[in-house]
Amino acid sequence: xxxxxxxxxxxxxxxxxxxxxxxxxxxxxxxxxxxxxxxxxxxxxxxxxxxxxxxxxxxxxxxxxxxxxxxxxxxxxxxxxxxxxxxxxxxxxxxxxxxxxxxxxxxxxxxxxxxxxxxxxxxxxxxxxxxxxxxxxxxxxxxxxxxxxxxxxxxxxxxxxxxxxxxxxxxxxxxxxxxxxxxxxxxxxxxxxxxxxxxxxxxxxxxxxxxxxxxxxxxxxxxxxxxxxxxxxxxxxxxxxxxxxxxxxxxxxxxxxxxxxxxxxxxxxxxxxxxxxxxxxxxxxxxxxxxxxxxxxxxxxxxxxxxxxxxxxxxxxxxxxxxxxxxxxxxxxxxxxxxxxxxxxxxxxx
Amino acid sequence: xxxxxxxxxxxxxxxxxxxxxxxxxxxxxxxxxxxxxxxxxxxxxxxxxxxxxxxxxxxxxxxxxxxxxxxxxxxxxxxxxxxxxxxxxxxxxxxxxxxxxxxxxxxxxxxxxxxxxxxxxxxxxxxxxxxxxxxxxxxxxxxxxxxxxxxxxxxxxxxxxxxxxxxxxxxxxxxxxxxxxxxxxxxxxxxxxxxxxxxxxxxxxxxxxxxxxxxxxxxxxxxxxxxxxxxxxxxxxxxxxxxxxxxxxxxxxxxxxxxxxxxxxxxxxxxxxxxxxxxxxxxxxxxxxxxxxxxxxxxxxxxxxxxxxxxxxxxxxxxxxx
Ligand SMILES: Nc1ncnc2c1ncn2[C@@H]1O[C@H](COP(=O)(O)OP(=O)(O)OP(=O)(O)O)[C@@H](O)[C@H]1O
Ligand code: SF4
Ligand SMILES: [Mg+2]
Numbered sequence: 131x132x133x134x135x136x137x138x139x140x141x142x143x144x145x146x147x148x149x150x151x152x153x154x155x156x157x158x159x160x161x162x163x164x165x166x167x168x169x170x171x172x173x174x175x176x177x178x179x180x181x182x183x184x185x186x187x188x189x190x191x192x193x194x195x196x197x198x199x200x201x202x203x204x205x206x207x208x209x210x211x212x213x214x215x216x217x218x219x220x221x222x223x224x225x226x227x228x229x230x231x232x233x234x235x236x237x238x239x240x241x242x243x244x245x246x247x248x249x250x251x252x253x254x255x256x257x258x259x260x261x262x263x264x265x266x267x268x269x270x271x272x273x274x275x276x277x278x279x280x281x282x283x284x285x286x287x288x289x290x291x292x293x294x295x296x297x298x299x300x301x302x303x304x305x306x307x308x309x310x311x312x313x314x315x316x317x318x319x320x321x322x323x324x325x326x327x328x329x330x331x332x333x334x335x336x337x338x339x340x341x342x343x344x345x346x347x348x349x350x351x352x353x354x355x356x357x358x359x360x361x362x363x364x365x366x367x368x369x370x371x372x373x374x375x376x377x378x379x380x381x382x383x384x385x386x387x388x389x390x391x392x393x394x395x396x397x398x399x400x401x402x403x404x405x406x407x408x409x410x411x412x413x414x415x416x417x418x419x420x421x422x423x424x425x426x427x428x429x430x431x432x433x434x435x436x437x438x439x440x441x442x443x444x445x446x447x448x449x450x451x452x453x454x455x456x457x458x459x460x461x462x463x464x465x466x467x468x469x470x471x472x473x474x475x476x477x478x479x480x
Numbered sequence: 481x482x483x484x485x486x487x488x489x490x491x492x493x494x495x496x497x498x499x500x501x502x503x504x505x506x507x508x509x510x511x512x513x514x515x516x517x518x519x520x521x522x523x524x525x526x527x528x529x530x531x532x533x534x535x536x537x538x539x540x541x542x543x544x545x546x547x548x549x550x551x552x553x554x555x556x557x558x559x560x561x562x563x564x565x566x567x568x569x570x571x572x573x574x575x576x577x578x579x580x581x582x583x584x585x586x587x588x589x590x591x592x593x594x595x596x597x598x599x600x601x602x603x604x605x606x607x608x609x610x611x612x613x614x615x616x617x618x619x620x621x622x623x624x625x626x627x628x629x630x631x632x633x634x635x636x637x638x639x640x641x642x643x644x645x646x647x648x649x650x651x652x653x654x655x656x657x658x659x660x661x662x663x664x665x666x667x668x669x670x671x672x673x674x675x676x677x678x679x680x681x682x683x684x685x686x687x688x689x690x691x692x693x694x695x696x697x698x699x700x701x702x703x704x705x706x707x708x709x710x711x712x713x714x715x716x717x718x719x720x721x722x723x724x725x726x727x728x729x730x731x732x733x734x735x736x737x738x739x740x741x742x743x744x745x746x747x748x749x750x751x752x753x754x755x756x757x758x759x760x761x762x763x764x765x766x767x768x769x770x771x772x773x774x775x776x777x778x779x780x781x782x783x784x785x786x787x788x789x790x791x792x793x794x795x796x797x798x799x800x801x802x
Contacts, residue, residue, distance in 0.1 A: 374537035376580040382535045384594045384654050385566030385601070399584045473584055474634045 149480030150463065157459040164455050165448060169210050172447045173202075179442040183226035200224070200444075213445070223445030227437060232449040235434060240453065241324025242312060243419060243430035247457070248325075249350040250415060257358035258404065262365025266400070267392065269370050277362060284359025290421040293352035297425065300348055308345050310427040317341050349426045353418055357411035361404045368400035402473050405465060412461045416454055481548075482658060482690050483509040483532070488545035490527050490536065490714075492760075499760035501527050503714040503768065505545075506787070509658065509690050516705035516722065517694045518737070522757045524714045525694045526575055529660045532692075533570055534562065549658075567598045571655025573680075575662040577643040581635035587646055588631040591615045594653050622649045622679060641672040645679070652683060659684060659691045665700070677704070698741045702726055707793075710734045713757050713768040715784075720794040730796045733769050767799065775800060 145151055180197040181188075201209050216223050222232035261281075265274040287295075301309035308314060312326055319338045322329045327346070330339035372378060373396050381391045420432040431450060438446035470477040490502035501524045509515045517525050530536050532547055534554060547554040549565065557565070574580035582590055592611045595618070599606045606614070612631075619627035622645040635643055644664065651659060664680060665673040681704055684691050695701050701708060701722070708725045710718040710733065718731040729735045736753045755772035764770050767780040780799050788801045 374539075376574050376576065377582040379530065379535045379537070380572075380574060380580045380650070381582075381590075381593075383533050383566055383572050384597065384650070385563040386593055386597055390593065395582055395585065395590075399582065402584075474586075475583065475636055478634075478637070 153463060161452060161455050165452055166210065168448050168451045169213065170206060172444045173206055177442045179226055179444050182442050222449040225446045226443045227441050227446065232445045235446065236449055236453055239429065239431045239434045242428055245325045245327060246346065246349055246419060246428060246430060247415065249346045250353040253350050254354040254357045257354060258361035258365060261358065261362035262404065265362065266366040266369030281359040281363050284355045289352050289356055289418040290425060292355050293349065293422045293425045296348045296352050307348055312342060312345050312429065313338065314341050349422050349428060353415055353422050357415060360411065361407065364407060365400060365404045368403055369396055372396050372400050398472060402469060405468050405472060409462045409465045413458060416458060481508060482511050482550065484548040486546045488531060488547065489543050490531055491541050491543060493539045493541060497761045500763055501714045501760050505716050507709055509692060512688055512690055513707060514684065514691045514693065514705045516701035516708040517692060517711055518696060518698060518701055518708060519711035520696055523711045525711055526662055529572060529662050529692065529694060532660060533566060533572060564601055567601045567654055569657045570660065571651035571653065572660040573647050573651045573662060573664050576667050577647040578635060580647055581643060583635055587633055588615065591650065594650055598653055618649045618653060621652065640668050641676065644668055644676055648680065655689060657690060659689045661691060662694045698738065713763065715768050716797060717769065718796050724794055730790055730801065731798050732773050732775050
């Protein structure tokens with residue numbers, strides 16, 4: 131082996147030793163596996179997609195032709211091979227419902243979902259942190275007990291029920307916030323990114339921005355409540371445990387002010403488990419988003435996905451599942467980065 | 481008299497029960513005096529030290545007692561005065577340096593905060609250059625090689641001996657008058673124990689500090705202290721000058737403790753006495769050593785023995801000397 135070979139292989143070894151490189155490679159393999167799985171499942175399920183797409187009254191030879199066009203007459207592995215070729219060319223195959231490329235559809239529908247999820251995350255982080263801190267700072271106080279009751283309800287009640295409750299109370303009864311959609315009638319924003327809040331700001335349209343925010347509050351809140359409740363409780367428990375640790379008592383022993391002890395030396399280590407479980411909460415948020423989007427008539431990916439399931443829109447099903455898998459991967463990498471920022475022990479191990 | 485503790489009671493509350501740990505402890509430390517506290521594991525040594533700085537965990541309460549430091553009762557002191565004592569006068573070396581250093585902050589972060597707040601109470605707001613100089617100096621004082629690297633490190637990146645030196649450095653920042661050392665060597669390799677002891681000994685002499693050295697390693701206490709208090713199950717059993725105590729122990733517990741330690745010069749631990757520390761939920765109402773004492777008498781069961789002066793500078797709490 132030449133010297134050059136050795137250095138290349140150790141360099142490669144080094145890159146592979148990197149936690150994030152490994153994680154990304156692993157995610158790619160996982161997504162690949164998911165694509166095979168969903169691709170196969172979608173095709174072996176009963177029902178004839180071509181017939182469903184063209185309707186019951188289309189003549190059989192037309193349907194047959196369509197089937198050929200979709201390569202449904204060929205073995206699954208051949209179909210998968212062609213699909214993969216498509217993917218490498220930046221296409222996700224034809225949708226049987228919209229008759230467009232699935233990627234085009236996804237790009238159209240995904241911004242609404244992304245906006246909803248991001249807003250949910252923001253509410254989640256703010257809510258979990260503040261509730262965790264106020265209840266952990268004064269355990270068993272009135273406010274802590276109030277948070278406790280809220281948390282039990284938040285964890286026990288599923289998010290689609292929260293969606294209905296909040297919609298009823300905040301929109302229908304109190305009339306504080308809009309009940310459906312992303313924007314009020316009559317307000318329009320030129321599409322740039324597809325995220326209405328961002329586009330409104332880019333257009334300099336503050337009225338639209340505020341309107342979009344009011345539309346986001348109820349759906350995001352219903353999605354976030356469960357995570358907020360769980361994360362706030364975990365943060366509280368860790369704060370209460372850590373405040374008695376010797377490393378905190380040591381700071382008291384040196385006369386460091388209480389606020390520095392609490393918000394710096396106790397809060398940071400206490401946040402680690404909370405951030406860690408956000409990965410799990412993220413998975414359930416992505417799932418719950420489907421129902422919540424339906425309830426609020428939110429023109430996101432889920433309506434597209436559900437139609438795809440019902441109409442057996444093969445390529446759309448695979449596309450939607452992959453996009454959700456990708457979103458989860460990205461979220462979990464971000465959370466990993468956060469954990470390693472908070473916890474040097476993890477950082478140096480990676 | 482620098483420190484004088486009288487009738488100190490400390491309880492730990494939990495949801496279901498109360499642990500009555502310290503049961504009327506007394507203690508005194510003269511200026512420049514080196515005092516030892518010995519007693520087996522669980523007898524309340526750490527609890528006693530934490531009470532002195534009022535840094536008990538949140539479930540720890542002090543229903544009764546007095547801790548006079550420099551003439552003032554620490555338990556009744558206002559926040560400002562207490563802060564001043566904590567920042568400048570009394571320092572503590574915790575039992576387990578790994579547990580006493582915050583795992584997610586660098587040594588620099590923690591050390592800077594401690595130095596900064598001490599200087600602030602002296603009326604000076606230090607620049608980061610001053611902080612750095614001070615930190616390096618204090619790490620040099622405890623013979624830590626490569627202070628720059630230590631400052632950059634997180635606790636888990638240091639060896640046990642280095643962590644203990646950092647801990648000592650921190651304690652010394654605040655200990656201008658009194659140093660509390662809670663078993664400063666038990667969590668270390670045997671080879672390093674001796675180095676650390678010598679370091680503490682040297683620093684104490686250099687800075688003319690009063691010290692309380694807590695240990696169940698009798699040999700260490702014998703070498704390093706002027707006077708010893710024996711703590712058992714939350715009660716002081718005996719107090720005497722170090723030589724007197726080790727050569728003429730009066731209390732049955734002290735006698736057993738010393739005779740069960742193989743060689744006084746070694747770092748051996750005296751825990752060869754039959755039986756266990758009593759349950760603090762429901763401790764013996766009289767002498768707390770009664771369940772294990774070979775000389776137990778009727779009155780020991782229900783009557784707590786008082787402080788009996790058996791000699792000049794030698795006090796025992798035992799009905800045998802009534
Ligand atoms: N925060 C706490 N809550 C409840 N019980 C506690 C707490 N801290 C200590 N204890 C109990 O108080 C008793 C005395 O503990 P302490 O740590 O003071 O003993 P010690 O003499 O320092 O022992 P060791 O030699 O093992 O360090 C033990 O029974 C211990 O379990
Ligand atoms: S008081 Fe009684 S039980 Fe306690 S040590 Fe003395 S003799 Fe033993
Ligand atoms: Mg202890």
